[in-house]
Amino acid sequence: MSQPLQYNPPARKIIKTTCAYCGVGCGVLATVDEKNRSIQVKGDQSHPANYGKLCSKGSALAETVTLKNRLLKPSINQQECSWDQAINEVSHRFTQIINDHGPDAIAFYGSGQLLTEDYYVANKLMKGFIGSGNMDTNSRLCMSSTVAGQKRAFGSDTMPGSYSDIERADLIVLIGSNTAWCHPILFQRIRVTKEKRPHVKVVVIDPRETTTCDIADLHLPLKIGSDVALFQGLLHYLDQHNHLDQAFITEHVEGSQESLESARDYDIKHTANLCNLSEAALNQFYQWFANTDNPLSLYSQGVNQSSAGTDKVNAIINCHLITGKIAKPGMGPFSLTGQPNAMGGREVGGLAHQLAAHMDFATPNDIDRVARFWQTDNIAQRKGLAAVELFDNVASGKIKAIWIMGTNPIVSMPNANKVRQALHQCEFVVVSDCILNQDTCAEANVLLPAAGWSEKDGTVTNSERRISRQRALLPCAGESKPDWWIITQIANAMGYSEAFPYEKPADIFREHARLSGFENHQEGRFRAFNISGLASLSDQQYQNLLPIQWPVLPSTAPDDVNGTQRAFADFQFTTPSKKAHCIALQYHAPVNATTDEFPLILNTGRIRDQWHTMSRTALAPRLNQHKPEPFVEIHPDDAKRYQLIDGAIATIHNQQAKMQARIVVTSTQHVGNIFVPMHWTSDLSNRGRVGPLVNPVVDPISFQPESKSTPVAISLYEANWHGFILSRQRLANAITDYHVEVPNTDHYRVELAHTEAFASSPQQWAETVVQSLYHTNTDITFDKLEWQTYQDSSQHQYRAAVFYQQQLEAVIMIGPIPKLPERDWIPQLFSQTEISYEERLALLSGRPPNGSSNVGPIVCACFNVGENTIIDAIQTHSVSQYQQVGELLKAGTNCGSCVPDIKRLIKKHT
Numbered sequence: 001m002s003q004p005l006q007y008n009p010p011a012r013k014i015i016k017t018t019c020a021y022c023g024v025g026c027g028v029l030a031t032v033d034e035k036n037r038s039i040q041v042k043g044d045q046s047h048p049a050n051y052g053k054l055c056s057k058g059s060a061l062a063e064t065v066t067l068k069n070r071l072l073k074p075s076i077n078q079q080e081c082s083w084d085q086a087i088n089e090v091s092h093r094f095t096q097i098i099n100d101h102g103p104d105a106i107a108f109y110g111s112g113q114l115l116t117e118d119y120y121v122a123n124k125l126m127k128g129f130i131g132s133g134n135m136d137t138n139s140r141l142c143m144s145s146t147v148a149g150q151k152r153a154f155g156s157d158t159m160p161g162s163y164s165d166i167e168r169a170d171l172i173v174l175i176g177s178n179t180a181w182c183h184p185i186l187f188q189r190i191r192v193t194k195e196k197r198p199h200v201k202v203v204v205i206d207p208r209e210t211t212t213c214d215i216a217d218l219h220l221p222l223k224i225g226s227d228v229a230l231f232q233g234l235l236h237y238l239d240q241h242n243h244l245d246q247a248f249i250t251e252h253v254e255g256s257q258e259s260l261e262s263a264r265d266y267d268i269k270h271t272a273n274l275c276n277l278s279e280a281a282l283n284q285f286y287q288w289f290a291n292t293d294n295p296l297s298l299y300s301q302g303v304n305q306s307s308a309g310t311d312k313v314n315a316i317i318n319c320h321l322i323t324g325k326i327a328k329p330g331m332g333p334f335s336l337t338g339q340p341n342a343m344g345g346r347e348v349g350g351l352a353h354q355l356a357a358h359m360d361f362a363t364p365n366d367i368d369r370v371a372r373f374w375q376t377d378n379i380a381q382r383k384g385l386a387a388v389e390l391f392d393n394v395a396s397g398k399i400k401a402i403w404i405m406g407t408n409p410i411v412s413m414p415n416a417n418k419v420r421q422a423l424h425q426c427e428f429v430v431v432s433d434c435i436l437n438q439d440t441c442a443e444a445n446v447l448l449p450a451a452g453w454s455e456k457d458g459t460v461t462n463s464e465r466r467i468s469r470q471r472a473l474l475p476c477a478g479e480s481k482p483d484w485w486i487i488t489q490i491a492n493a494m495g496y497s498e499a500f501p502y503e504k505p506a507d508i509f510r511e512h513a514r515l516s517g518f519e520n521h522q523e524g525r526f527r528a529f530n531i532s533g534l535a536s537l538s539d540q541q542y543q544n545l546l547p548i549q550w551p552v553l554p555s556t557a558p559d560d561v562n563g564t565q566r567a568f569a570d571f572q573f574t575t576p577s578k579k580a581h582c583i584a585l586q587y588h589a590p591v592n593a594t595t596d597e598f599p600l601i602l603n604t605g606r607i608r609d610q611w612h613t614m615s616r617t618a619l620a621p622r623l624n625q626h627k628p629e630p631f632v633e634i635h636p637d638d639a640k641r642y643q644l645i646d647g648a649i650a651t652i653h654n655q656q657a658k659m660q661a662r663i664v665v666t667s668t669q670h671v672g673n674i675f676v677p678m679h680w681t682s683d684l685s686n687r688g689r690v691g692p693l694v695n696p697v698v699d700p701i702s703f704q705p706e707s708k709s710t711p712v713a714i715s716l717y718e719a720n721w722h723g724f725i726l727s728r729q730r731l732a733n734a735i736t737d738y739h740v741e742v743p744n745t746d747h748y749r750v751e752l753a754h755t756e757a758f759a760s761s762p763q764q765w766a767e768t769v770v771q772s773l774y775h776t777n778t779d780i781t782f783d784k785l786e787w788q789t790y791q792d793s794s795q796h797q798y799r800a801a802v803f804y805q806q807q808l809e810a811v812i813m814i815g816p817i818p819k820l821p822e823r824d825w826i827p828q829l830f831s832q833t834e835i836s837y838e839e840r841l842a843l844l845s846g847r848p849p850n851g852s853s854n855v856g857p858i859v860c861a862c863f864n865v866g867e868n869t870i871i872d873a874i875q876t877h878s879v880s881q882y883q884q885v886g887e888l889l890k891a892g893t894n895c896g897s898c899v900p901d902i903k904r905l906i907k908k909h910t
C-alpha cells in the first residue's frame with residue numbers, strides 16, 4: 001500500500017489556509033507550534049473574502065485542533081485493525097455486493113467539508129468505475145436548488161458576481177438569509193458599506209426578524225414559503241411600471257414573455273395577501289428595486305431549503321434578467337453557499353445528477369466525454385439517487401452498502417430517525433470521519449479515521465467561485481489519513497489502480513483542471529467551469545496558489561492571480577443560444593400545511609457560534625456559551641395559546657418524532673411559526689435533535705428537502721424537577737429525561753429536568769450521580785470527597801457543592817421550576833486551587849459572593865464578554881453607541897457578530 005507523501009514540516013511557521021466552516025471562505029493565517037501540536041489563528045489580510053477579519057467560529061479554530069474526541073484508528077465491527085485490514089474489508093465487501101446485486105446496490109454520501117480533491121476521487125470511483133450514479137452529498141440539503149435554478153437560467157451552475165459587488169451596490173436585498181449569524185464576515189462588509197455610503201438601502205426578506213434586521217431599512221416578514229409570489233409580484237411591478245430593459249432582453253434573454261405572462265396576476269394587493277405583508281411595504285421594496293441601477297440580491301437557505309426552492313431561485317433571477325441588472329458591478333443574484341466547499345463539490349460532480357467538471361448525465365455526449373477522459377468502459381449511464389431517496393433505498397434494502405464521508409446524516413437529514421434505522425439495518429456501512437462520537441459513527445461496520453481540518457491539504461471554492469488552498473498545518477493525528485488517500489487505496493484494492501495513481505493532492509487537482517478544459521467549447525457550446533489554466537501547475541505552484549476565481553483559462557493563468565471576477569461579463573450565457581432563460585412560474589404554498597393536530601410551522605436554521613452538528617465547534621468552550629441549549633423561539637401569542645413559559649422546556653412533536661428545547665418567547669417570530677436550531681446531536685442533548693421532525697418533502701427539480709416548513713405541535717414539558725450540574729468529570733450517559741451537556745474548558749455543565757420524582761431524596765440521587773463520576777478514577781475516590789449541602793424541603797430546593805482537597809469538583813442545584821440560581825459565575829471557581837469560606841457559602845446560597853460579579857450569558861464570544869458586564873458598562877458610562885462598548889470592553893470589535901446584541905442591550909438599558 002502506498003503511503004501519502006511524507007508530511008514536510010513547513011519551513012515557515014506561519015501558514016496561510018482557509019477557514020473550515022461557511023461558504024464565505026475566509027483566509028486564515030495560522031501560526032503553528034508543531035512541538036505542542038497547537039496553532040494560533042488570525043484573519044489573512046491579503047485574502048479577498050475577509051481582508052483579515054474572522055467571525056467568532058473562525059477565531060476559535062485553534063481551540064478545535066485537539067485530539068479530544070478524535071477518531072484515530074481504523075476499526076471493523078468495533079475492533080481496532082490495521083489500514084490494510086480495513087481497506088481489504090471495504091474493497092472485498094463492496095466487490096462482493098456489486099457482483100451479487102449490481103453497482104446500484106452501493107452508494108457514497110459525501111460532504112461540503114470534503115476538499116475538492118477528495119470529492120473528485122470519490123466521484124470518479126463511484127460514477128466512473130463502480131458504474132453507479134449513487135454519489136450524493138450533504139450539499140443536497142444546502143444549495144442544490146441554486147444549482148438547479150442557475151442551470152435553468154444560465155445553462156450552468158454559475159454564480160455571476162463577486163463579494164466586491166457588496167461595496168458597489170446601492171440596494172442590498174437579503175432573502176432567506178440570517179447573514180449576521182450564518183455569513184458573519186459578509187454581514188460586516190455590508191454593515192461597513194452602509195456606514196460609509198449611508199444612502200445604500202438594505203432590505204431583509206425573512207419570516208423571522210433576525211439579527212440581520214439590525215441594519216435593515218426595510219424588513220419584509222413574509223409568510224414562510226411565499227418568496228415566489230413576492231418576486232412574481234416584483235416582476236409584474238417592473239413590467240407595469242416600464243422598468244424592463246428591452247435591449248438587454250432582446251439580445252440576451254429568452255422566455256421573458258412567458259415569464260411576464262405568468263406574473264400577470266401578481267398585482268400588489270394579491271401578492272401582499274399571498275405573502276401576508278402590507279401593500280405599502282411591498283410597494284416600497286418594489287420601488288427601490290425598480291429605481292436602483294445596481295441592486296444585489298443575496299440569498300441563502302430560506303430560499304434553497306424549500307419544496308419550491310428552484311422556483312424561488314428563478315423568481316429572483318427573472319427580476320434581474322428582465323431589467324438587465326446582472327453580471328455588472330454591484331448587481332445581480334448571488335447565492336451564499338452554506339458549506340466551505342459546497343461549490344467545490346458541485347465543480348467535480350458531487351451531486352447524483354452530475355458527472356464531473358459541470359458535465360452531467362442529461363447533457364448529450366457528456367457521459368461519453370467523461371468516459372473517454374477517465375479511460376473507463378464502466379461509467380454510470382444514468383443519474384443516481386438524491387439524498388432523501390438514497391436513504392429511502394438504504395431503508396428498503398435496495399442499497400446494501402453505503403460509505404458516508406465526513407458528515408452526520410443521523411442528525412442533519414430530514415426524518416433523521418428513519419435514516420438511523422436505515423443505517424442500522426443496512427448490510428454494510430462505512431464511515432470515514434475525523435470525529436469519534438458522532439451519531440452516524442455508531443452505525444458503522446467499518447470506521448476509517450480521516451484527517452482533520454488542520455491536517456488536510458487541497459483546495460476549496462467559496463460562494464464567489466474563488467478557489468483557495470487549504471494547507472496542512474500539522475501531521476495527521478494518530479493513524480488518520482487524508483480522504484483522497486483513503487478513497488484512492490480502496491479504488492486500488494478494487495482493481496482500478498491505473499485510474500487512481502495519485503500520490504498527492506496536486507496530482508488530483510491537475511487532472512480535475514484538465515478535465516474542466518477537456519473538449520470545452522465544442523458543438524457550439526462551452527462550459528463555464530473551466531480551470532484548465534491551472535492544469536499545468538507544478539507542485540510548487542500548487543503549493544503557492546493564491547486565491548483565484550474561476551473560470552481560469554490557459555491564457556489567464558497562473559499570472560493573473562485574481563482569475564475572473566465576473567462570470568458572463570460579456571452576457572454570453574452557457575445555453576445553446578447563449579441567451580439566459582427567464583422561467584414562467586406560479587406560487588405554490590409549501591407541500592405540507594398545518595392541521596388541527598399540527599397547527600404550527602417549524603422552521604430550522606443555524607445559530608451564530610455553532611457549525612452543523614457541533615462536532616468541531618463544541619470543542620471550543622467559548623462557542624458553547626452564547627446559546628448553550630437547544631431552544632425553540634415562539635411568538636408571545638402562541639406561547640399564551642399553548643401555555644408555554646419563557647425559560648421552561650417545550651416538547652415539539654409530529655407524526656415522525658418528538659424533541660425538547662428551552663422556550664424563548666419572542667415577537668421576532670411570526671404567529672403560527674416556531675424556530676429551532678439544527679445543531680444539537682444525541683451526544684450533547686438526548687432530546688435536542690430536530691432533524692427527526694423535519695419532513696422529507698423535496699423540491700421536484702432540485703430534490704432539496706424542505707427544512708423550513710414542517711407542521712408540528714408544541715406543549716409544555718411538565719417536569720417534576722429541574723436542575724443543573726457543573727462537574728470536573730464528564731457524565732458518561734444521560735441521567736434524566738432532559739439532559740443537555742455544555743462542554744467548557746475545565747468542567748462540564750449539564751442542564752437537567754426529569755418527569756419522575758426522586759425515588760428517595762435529592763441527596764441520595766446526587767450521591768449516586770457523583771459516585772458514577774468517580775467510579776473509574778483511581779486518584780479520587782468517592783469517600784475522599786467533601787460535601788456541603790443545603791436543602792429546603794418545603795421549597796423543594798436542593799444545592800450541593802463537592803470538594804476534593806479544597807478544590808471544587810462538582811456543584812448540583814435542583815428546584816421545582818425552570819428558574820434556577822444563576823450559574824455564570826461558578827465556572828471560574830473550577831480553576832482555583834482553593835475555595836474560600838465566602839465562596840462556599842455563596843455556592844450554597846446560589847448567589848455570587850459579595851463583591852464578585854456575575855458576567856451573565858456570553859454575548860461576545862471573541863473576548864468572552866457577558867451580558868451583565870455590558871449592561872453595567874452601558875449604565876455606568878451612559879453608553880449610547882455600540883462603538884463605546886467596544887472601547888470600554890472590546891466587545892464587538894473583532895468579528896462584529898455580537899454588535900446587534902450589543903445594540904439591543906443599549907436600547908433596552910439606556
Ligand code: SF4
Binds near residue numbers: 021054056059183184
Ligand atoms: Fe469561517 Fe466565519 Fe469566515 Fe465563515 S465567516 S469562513 S465561519 S471565519
